[in-house]
Each structure stands twice: as structure tokens, then as C-alpha cells.
Amino acid sequence: MSQKRHKHKSGTAASSADRHALYEIAVQSVETEIDFVDETFTNIRARQAGFLREDFCGTANSSCEWTRRRPSNHALGLDLSQEVLDWGIANNIKKLNKKQQQRIQLLKQNVLHYQGKPADIIIAMNFSYQLLKTRDELRGYFSRAHDGLTEDGILFIDAYGGHDSWREIKEKTKHKGFTYYWDQKKFDPITANMICHIHFKFKDGSKMKKAFTYDWRMWTLPELQEILDEAGFSKVTVYWEGTDEDSGEWDGIYSTAEHGEDEPAWIVYLTAEK
Template sequence: MHTNARTPHRFVLYSAAAQEVDADLDFVRRLYRRRHARAPQRLREDFCGTAKLACAWVADRADCQAWGVDLDPAPLTWGDRHYRQPLGSAAERVHLLQQDVLRARTPPADVLLALNFSYFVFQQRAALRAYLRRARAALAPGGVAVFDIFGGTGAVTATREQTMIRGARGPDGARLPAFRFTWEHAHYDAVTQRILCHMHFEIPGVRRYRKAFTYDWRLWTITELRELLSEAGFKTTEVYTHGFDKRGTSDGIYRRVKRFDNQIGWLAYVAAWR
């Protein structure tokens, strides 16, 4: 295995393995439109990383603006170069803030998204509630905050799940070869609900990226999240889960549910209306 300047950046592999920004944006736009019969315009993306989602929000809609907030300058700088600047004149409508989500001040948003479980970084109830209060305060009246969450019996067990990700084009047009993505639950603590996760990548025969990303999180449950959203002042919360195809994997179609039989693994969106 070797490394050279032409092997893809770990942010490119991360995005191909872990992000589905078009599906996320489609979900939230439909959610908002169903309630308000108009399209949302202002998006705040908390924990935005490279802000791929914030950039996609404005890409083909001249009336949309986005604010992305992240503490870490590395993904922000990379995302600015690879996602924001290529937007041309639309880049002016994406505002990247290197700040703590607990402190960032942005214009009232129609939609706030905090995806890829990033709020799991808050491990105490008081800390998560404080963040959710800030998220609510960042919304315009009638606005909605959407959080994703995962769970299932496999989530509370030390496991490694491998997926082969198909080759594609990277953000700069360069060819991204097929690669192996491993999502590892290295440890789950049944007392504290603390979970340690790693993302590993391998381009067969070219390069391994061991522990390309590591997350030290608390695995919150949907119930806990909804209770804290309510304590933070959100009026209503809704849960959306996907169905399963014949192979037992997600069908990518999210429907509102009141109850849901546990599975080995599942993903859900929790939507909270201001």
C-alpha cells in the first residue's frame, strides 16, 4: 500500500460513503412545503463539516441562502474550495462560520439541519438540551429543525460493517475509484450509552485509511431526543423511518411513524417544529 498526491482526500471518501445530500434536502423541502405550502429559503447547517449540503441548498435556487457552522477549520477550508467556490456567483449565498454551534448567531432560518448524528457529541442531557435551545432560537417562526439518528440491536454491539462503495466522480471531476468503507462500533458502554465509532476506507491495492474519522459519542434514543426537544421549547416533534427492501437494507423512503419494531439497524429523521 502506498500514498501519493493523487489518492483521494479523506473528505471525498467520507462524502461518498456517508452523505446523501440530495435525499436529505428533498426530504426537508417536502416536509416544510407540506406544512407551509411554500418552499423554505434559509437553511442553517450545524456541524456542517465541508458544507456540501449547504452548498447544494443554494446551487440551483436563486432565492435560497445557507449558513454552515463548524468548529474545525480543516473541513471548512476544504469545502470552501471544493463545494462553495465552484458555485460561481451563487457562492455569495453560502456563509461559512468557523464557530461553536452553541454560540453562532445567524439570521432566522426556515430549516436547520444537524446531520450524520453530529449532536451525539453532547453526552449529557443538560448539554444536549442547551444545544437544542440554541437550535430552536436559530429558527424563524414556523421553522423546522431536522436531526438524524441511528439505532437497532447492532448499534449497541461491537461490530464492523463493510460496504463496497462504487466508483464515481469526485467534486473536482477526478475519478474516485471503488473503495471499501468500514463503519466500526469499537465500543458501546451500556451504563453511559457512550459509543466509540470509526470510519475506515480502503482503495484495494492502493491505499488504506485506517481510522480516517473517529467519533466519541453518546448514542441517544429517539425518546430521549424528543423529550429534550420538548424541554428545549419545540412545539411538536415527528419521527420518520425508512422501510426495508428484500435484502433487508433501507429502501430510502421515509414515512412518519408513531411506533416502529426494532431492527438490527435503522436510521430515522426526527423533525422538530419551532
């Protein structure tokens, strides 16, 4: 995530907006995500997980959601950026009660090298592993995650694709008070490298351009499954989202699948069992 400072005309909506707060609203849905992670772990392992590690945790929103769920839940968030961790502490962890705060820890650490107490669950969401551009780097990260899990631990990642995901296109979504832009700026078919930006535009016309920038590789599902397998995981499963029969829209329910549909854009979860 780019750490660029933003200059805006003072007095505009963009000048007083907080990019992390906007990101959480526009990009994340941590309740749904943690519902899926918690239920899927329990279904696979016939026990509840207790300790969740959130890799590339950013503002640690998911870790906070995990900590709120049960008094027996603990979370550890890892991120390289002190700026984003500080924001998470000031804005998310502060909102937890005292007891919940004692069950969560954030560390400025490189997930490629981190070694610590084994976790029941490791999550790496919003495609953060796509920052790793070579097979060796990605396998190295997955192996490190494998080592960081308990004997019955599970790694959860998400992935996106579909023919629109390889195109240089910009899409916008309206939210209360602002519009979110996902800008697939540059795609290189030879390397599968993609430069993407997130921009925000406000009702007064002011803009926060390149609030976040990602320079990453568009890994495909076969590649991800193969590399997770090479990293030592015993079983890798893809969860495809269902469609609502009436509207034909995605219904938010993810089920195990061995084959998908040729949709222009899709998001899946993957589990990798130790």
C-alpha cells in the same frame, strides 16, 4: 471529527486519497436529504423555505445542495474546524456558480453559542449532536437551535439505532476504488458512550485507518423526543423509512410514525417545529 494527520507509505492509493472526498461518497447522500428536508418543510408550513442553516456542517455539502436548488435559497454552514471548512470552500463552494456562491456563507463557529439571523430550517445531520453527551448539553444545543429559527422554523436531525448499533462490530461497504469501514470500536452500556472509527481500504491493499473518529453518546429516540420537547419545540415528529415489498429492503421513503419495527439497524429523521 478527529483532526489527526495520516502517515502512509508514499505512492500508495491511501497516501494520495482525500478523506473528506471519500467521506462524502461513502457517508452522505445530500440530494436525497435535501429532497426530504425541502418537501417536508413545504408540507408542514405550506410555504417554501428560503434560508437554511447547516449546523456541524463539515464540508458544507448539504448547504451547497440547498443553494443550488432555487435562486431564492440561502445557506449558512457552521463548524468548529477551519480545516474542514477550508476543504468545503476549495472543493464544494468553488463548484457553485458565482450567483450561488453569493448565497452561501461558512463560519467557524460553535453551534452551542452561535446567534445570528433566524433560519427557516436548521439541519444537524449524520448524528453530529451525539457529540453532546449530557442531557443538559443536548438540551442547551436544541434550545439554541430553537432560538435560531424563524417563528415557523423547523429543526431537522437524523438518528440511528437498532440492536446492531449498540454492538462492537465492524461493517464494510464496497465503493468504486475503495472499501468503507464503519467500526463501532467500543460501547459502554453504562454511559451509552460509543467510540466509532471510519477507515478506508484501497485496491492496492493500502489503508487509511481512523480517517475519522467519533466519541459520542448513543441517544435513543424517546430521549431525543423528550429533550427536543424540553427545549421548547411545539411538535416533534419521527419519520420511519419504508420497506420495498418485493425485496424487503429499505426503500428510502420516510413517513411519519409513532411506532417502529425491531430492525437490527435503522436511520430515521426527526422534525422539531418551533
